Amino acid sequence: MSDREGKRTPLYEEHLEAGARMVEFGGWIMPVQYAGILEEHRAVRTRAGLFDVSHMGEIEIRGPDAFRLVQRLISNDASLAKGDRVIYSPMCYPDGGTVDDILVYPQGEDKFLLVVNAANTAKDLEWIQEQAEDMGADVAITDLSPATVQLALQGPEAEAILQPLTDVNLGDLGYYRWTRGRVQGTQCLISRTGYTGEDGFELYLDPAEGPRMWRGLLEAGRDRGVVPCGLGARDVLRLEAALPLYGHELGPHITPVEAGLGRFVRPEKGEFNGREVLKQQKEVGAPRSLVGLVMLGRGIPRQDYPVSRGDNVVGRVTSGSHAPVLGKNIALALVEKGYAQEGEELTVNIRGREHSARVVPLPFYSRKKKGVS
């Protein structure tokens, strides 16, 4: 309980008051759980949960060459980040390895906001500055992370909870769209995005308003069963939805194509970092691919556990957990080409013993969309 060093979000005191257990994550002291991971997970899948994700980094790029720079940095097509459309994209090194995976918000003419992983913020800033200099790009790059609180309200009740508090008609805000508006009187960037596999919103706002917004959302959503949720529940939720986590499914030695993110790699858009390698991997296949594993017996796979077929190790677990929504134990694993087919039976070595697992289609869990039976 002594390794409590790290940055605090403006909601630190709120978390302590709510009885959170705090842990270090990505250089920040963050709540890992309040009432319990299973209970918080259930709240998000069936009602709503509120997450403090202020540790995420926000980097603004503005100037005449902003578009050109972003287009070089990311593998997705920056021209799709237009108007109210947010895009998700890997950001790669020239060898195709992954610097980070980010959200790109267009902010009008010559301006983009990149939302990056907490642990990568400093590295990303450096990388982006280096790339800008290399191109001789006329841009200003600003780290807005300290000036931003980010909250995520996630779950089937998220819209019903947020709607009475805002002047924005949320029914008009589609998935992966953003707008500006007031929530509880405070100016926010409101985005219909998330990292849980449920419908929901992410709010970006002035840190000074953070605690009031946090308390207000919990208060307003109480009747609909909203609870504060920590990083523990967030990790299980994202894993069930097969959303990648940098440092697990992505990293400097893992390409987005290997990680199953080929749809966010668009070689047809023209030159960008990693294009050559990624284009080839998309065309002829990557040496490894990310698969979903469901354990057939007992035992929970964890990161780095070896995955085998017979006597041969063919890959490693990147993330694993008990999946409450399935009542099963699951993993994402990077395996060699040829072992990724659905139905393939592999084994995971858990503490020295091989445990059977089957390759299943991803995601493990996807929500039922409204109006679709």
Add this chain to the structure above:
Amino acid sequence: MHIPEDLLYTAEHEWVKISGNRGRIGITDYAQESLGDIVFVELPQVGAEFKAGDAFGVVESVKSASDVYLPISGKVVAVNEELLDAPQLINQDPYGQGWMIEIELTDPQEAEKLLDASAYLKLLEEE
């Protein structure tokens, strides 16, 4: 934090209840609270022998796996099989229905090295 008076404890947060040459073993209230929701338990086979300090089992929370160490040397004579289907019993009742194994003590003298309730409480206060 619940710390029953009639048990002995380790600094690794296991408890043992000794009656005669038998010992019943589990993890403490503090341990289950720190781990969070327990979703899986791995137990040894009956007949397995362990020395004090050996890892005899594993409890896994949603987030992580933790070894459980034997407070005192012995041979496993019973395991709590209910935990295999209901690992949450450790969270709900760590000193009762959440017991993990029973052993036949190899060397009852080792009990002298364990912590009593007040020594364990003191240890928790220092953490």
